[in-house]
Amino acid sequence: MREEVGFSFELTDSDGRTAARRGFISTPHGMAETPLFMPVATQATVKAMRPEQVADLGFRVVLANAYHLMLRPGVEVVADAGGVAAFMGWEGPVLTDSGGYQVMSLGSGVRITPEGAHFRSHLDGSSVFLSPESSMEAQAALGADIAMALDECLPHGADRSTTEASLALNADWARRCLAAHHAEGQALFGIVQGGTHPDLRERGADLMAPLGFAGFGLGGLSVGEPRGLTLELVERTVARLPAERPRYLMGVGDPAGLLGAIALGVDMFDSVLPTRLARNASALVGYGRLNLRNACYGRDATPLDPDCDCYTCSGFTRAYLRHLVMAKEILGFHLLTVHNLRSVSRLLERAREAIRDGDLDTLLRESHADRELRR
Amino acid sequence: MREEVGFSFELTDSDGRTAARRGFISTPHGMAETPLFMPVATQATVKAMRPEQVADLGFRVVLANAYHLMLRPGVEVVADAGGVAAFMGWEGPVLTDSGGYQVMSLGSGVRITPEGAHFRSHLDGSSVFLSPESSMEAQAALGADIAMALDECLPHGADRSTTEASLALNADWARRCLAAHHAEGQALFGIVQGGTHPDLRERGADLMAPLGFAGFGLGGLSVGEPRGLTLELVERTVARLPAERPRYLMGVGDPAGLLGAIALGVDMFDSVLPTRLARNASALVGYGRLNLRNACYGRDATPLDPDCDCYTCSGFTRAYLRHLVMAKEILGFHLLTVHNLRSVSRLLERAREAIRDGDLDTLLRESHADRELRR
Numbered sequence: 001m002r003e004e005v006g007f008s009f010e011l012t013d014s015d016g017r018t019a020a021r022r023g024f025i026s027t028p029h030g031m032a033e034t035p036l037f038m039p040v041a042t043q044a045t046v047k048a049m050r051p052e053q054v055a056d057l058g059f060r061v062v063l064a065n066a067y068h069l070m071l072r073p074g075v076e077v078v079a080d081a082g083g084v085a086a087f088m089g090w091e092g093p094v095l096t097d098s099g100g101y102q103v104m105s106l107g108s109g110v111r112i113t114p115e116g117a118h119f120r121s122h123l124d125g126s127s128v129f130l131s132p133e134s135s136m137e138a139q140a141a142l143g144a145d146i147a148m149a150l151d152e153c154l155p156h157g158a159d160r161s162t163t164e165a166s167l168a169l170n171a172d173w174a175r176r177c178l179a180a181h182h183a184e185g186q187a188l189f190g191i192v193q194g195g196t197h198p199d200l201r202e203r204g205a206d207l208m209a210p211l212g213f214a215g216f217g218l219g220g221l222s223v224g225e226p227r228g229l230t231l232e233l234v235e236r237t238v239a240r241l242p243a244e245r246p247r248y249l250m251g252v253g254d255p256a257g258l259l260g261a262i263a264l265g266v267d268m269f270d271s272v273l274p275t276r277l278a279r280n281a282s283a284l285v286g287y288g289r290l291n292l293r294n295a296c297y298g299r300d301a302t303p304l305d306p307d308c309d310c311y312t313c314s315g316f317t318r319a320y321l322r323h324l325v326m327a328k329e330i331l332g333f334h335l336l337t338v339h340n341l342r343s344v345s346r347l348l349e350r351a352r353e354a355i356r357d358g359d360l361d362t363l364l365r366e367s368h369a370d371r372e373l374r375r
Numbered sequence: 376m377r378e379e380v381g382f383s384f385e386l387t388d389s390d391g392r393t394a395a396r397r398g399f400i401s402t403p404h405g406m407a408e409t410p411l412f413m414p415v416a417t418q419a420t421v422k423a424m425r426p427e428q429v430a431d432l433g434f435r436v437v438l439a440n441a442y443h444l445m446l447r448p449g450v451e452v453v454a455d456a457g458g459v460a461a462f463m464g465w466e467g468p469v470l471t472d473s474g475g476y477q478v479m480s481l482g483s484g485v486r487i488t489p490e491g492a493h494f495r496s497h498l499d500g501s502s503v504f505l506s507p508e509s510s511m512e513a514q515a516a517l518g519a520d521i522a523m524a525l526d527e528c529l530p531h532g533a534d535r536s537t538t539e540a541s542l543a544l545n546a547d548w549a550r551r552c553l554a555a556h557h558a559e560g561q562a563l564f565g566i567v568q569g570g571t572h573p574d575l576r577e578r579g580a581d582l583m584a585p586l587g588f589a590g591f592g593l594g595g596l597s598v599g600e601p602r603g604l605t606l607e608l609v610e611r612t613v614a615r616l617p618a619e620r621p622r623y624l625m626g627v628g629d630p631a632g633l634l635g636a637i638a639l640g641v642d643m644f645d646s647v648l649p650t651r652l653a654r655n656a657s658a659l660v661g662y663g664r665l666n667l668r669n670a671c672y673g674r675d676a677t678p679l680d681p682d683c684d685c686y687t688c689s690g691f692t693r694a695y696l697r698h699l700v701m702a703k704e705i706l707g708f709h710l711l712t713v714h715n716l717r718s719v720s721r722l723l724e725r726a727r728e729a730i731r732d733g734d735l736d737t738l739l740r741e742s743h744a745d746r747e748l749r750r
């Protein structure tokens with residue numbers, strides 16, 4: 001454990017030919033090089049993984065969901081344990097998502113008022129009220145190194161006037177989050193919304209940029225719009241945000257999406273993709289995917305990915321992994337999760353090296369991310 | 376890997392005051408001290424465990440099910456990989472159960488003829504025929520260090536005349552298994568049945584003892600009869616079996632059952648109990664059980680078992696484990712499996728030490744197993 005008490009972000013390299021940049025964040029629970037990817041520990045566990053196995057795969061920060069932990073086991077239980085990291089045995093920084101996205105995607109009977117979000121728990125139907133103030137309180141109690149402001153997350157395809165109204169509400173909630181944020185050493189990130197309207201994304205960024213957040217999430221993206229549009233919206237947003245603050249593209253984890261956004265100057269990512277694909281028998285191999293339910297792997301004695309250095313690829317054949325998956329054996333989900341997470345961490349390692357070497361273009365071409373970028 | 380090509384069993388110690396004995400088996404894939412417990416790798420995986428984690432917990436032999444592997448992924452797939460151990464990455468001996476018990480418990484439309492068992496697969500309803508000869512062939516292809524003879528396993532409570540007829544059939548199948556058994560280095564164990572009729576258990580032992588098996592399973596026990604009766608049937612059986620061959624009580628894994636049978640001279644055990652309990656949120660603690668679904672553990676900051684040296688007890692609280700279990704997180708099943716398996720391996724370690732020290736009585740008293748033994 002380091003002696004720092006606060007959060008800082010430092011840039012060390014930039015790719016000459018793109019907007020990509022390299023650096024590191026420092027938090028009360030340690031440092032992490034950027035660009036970084038955060039495995040998702042929704043319920044205070046990265047699904048099917050021991051905590052130190054996640055670290056051994058090359059990750060330094062995990063993301064936990066304040067929404068889920070508030071509903072189960074309850075913030076007090078986690079606080080009693082000394083916070084999410086201590087509760088789950090994670091020896092590193094934790095970012096907590098505020099719950100705005102989960103209210104929209106999981107809550108029922110959601111009613112948004114100027115005060116906050118009223119909804120019913122997806123677990124037991126009980127009424128819950130989440131406000132900027134209560135979200136800050138919860139994330140402080142959860143002991144996050146990085147907390148996220150509470151935002152209203154509109155469903156994909158929201159029209160222009162709904163989106164404009166939501167931007168105003170989010171700006172108000174953002175100010176209230178900042179006012180209510182007192183957790184020592186904890187950084188608070190704002191979240192820029194704006195739907196799929198490029199000018200509203202810019203307005204969202206303009207509203208958030210001056211408020212004094214330690215970093216900025218880009219929310220509500222990659223939820224159904226074409227990849228090229230996602231990257232255009234990222235590019236427009238990033239252009240309006242302060243260069244010296246980290247930019248965090250929320251919910252993106254596919255190889256081309258990661259590399260495209262890195263080329264636009266994004267520093268942080270999270271996504272359930274690698275862990276969720278694993279539970280669907282799907283492996284990230286190269287820049288593509290391989291589904292072990294396909295009968296052609298039934299007698300395939302090769303590893304998932306011969307170029308991968310992970311535990312799974314070092315010891316097990318596709319035939320065995322397919323057998324585990326077909327038999328719904330827990331070990332199959334674990335082994336695929338290990339591989340998929342390692343696949344993402346290797347990609348980030350390569351991206352950081354490429355930025356240092358001024359050669360991100362090679363990765364962009366390999367992954368075909370270059371085809372989606374406006375150059 | 377040792378250079379031996381075959382199977383042997385050597386006795387090194389005996390408890391002065393009980394019939395307990397200590398020794399070791401040698402197999403083509405390594406040695407193991409007895410009395411030993413085999414975690415169950417039904418489908419070529421000890422559920423929720425990496426193979427080397429099972430070894431690290433103190434186990435040397437795992438049990439795989441020929442029945443399950445024949446149906447999925449198919450014996451040829453496993454044989455292609457070089458056998459069960461290579462397929463699943465297990466660096467040690469494997470015992471395969473023949474499938475007699477699974478035919479009875481999982482098959483549908485089961486029809487037993489003098490030739491063998493006709494039944495329908497529990498996976499896809501396809502017709503399967505299992506004979507002593509095909510079982511030997513399958514277990515040879517699976518590369519087991521120890522194969523089990525095919526037996527008819529009667530449902531609990533079978534009457535006397537049914538059981539007598541079954542003993543005769545099993546004796547015939549046993550001879551056919553021995554005649555068909557040619558796998559180099561592989562040991563073949565017979566299985567003594569006889570239901571809950573003490574004299575028929577003795578007759579079953581008398582039928583099997585002279586046939587030349589390398590060891591003897593005691594099958595169809597602990598399936599509903601009182602514990603005292605189980606142990607009486609074990610005692611009567613063991614008395615008729617050659618002292619120099621290992622005795623293997625199939626399907627027993629609870630602490631008092633293990634210790635009671637060890638006191639009667641049993642050398643080997645297997646059971647799904649530790650792994651199955653884990654998936655039911657239940658932990659083996661001391662000689663009892665603790666169910667994490669109980670709300671009283673919601674804020675319990677102590678480990679499952681303060682006396683346990685396992686990974687789970689070293690790093691996680693009951694409150695966290697309960698949270699994982701309530702949220703149906705895979706990590707919860709893994710962590711409970713680790714603990715339960717370690718609980719059993721520690722018990723076996725203590726039993727082996729106690730036999731060496733002539734002090735098994737202490738463990739028998741602690742576990743209350745002594746109350747069920749005829750002394």
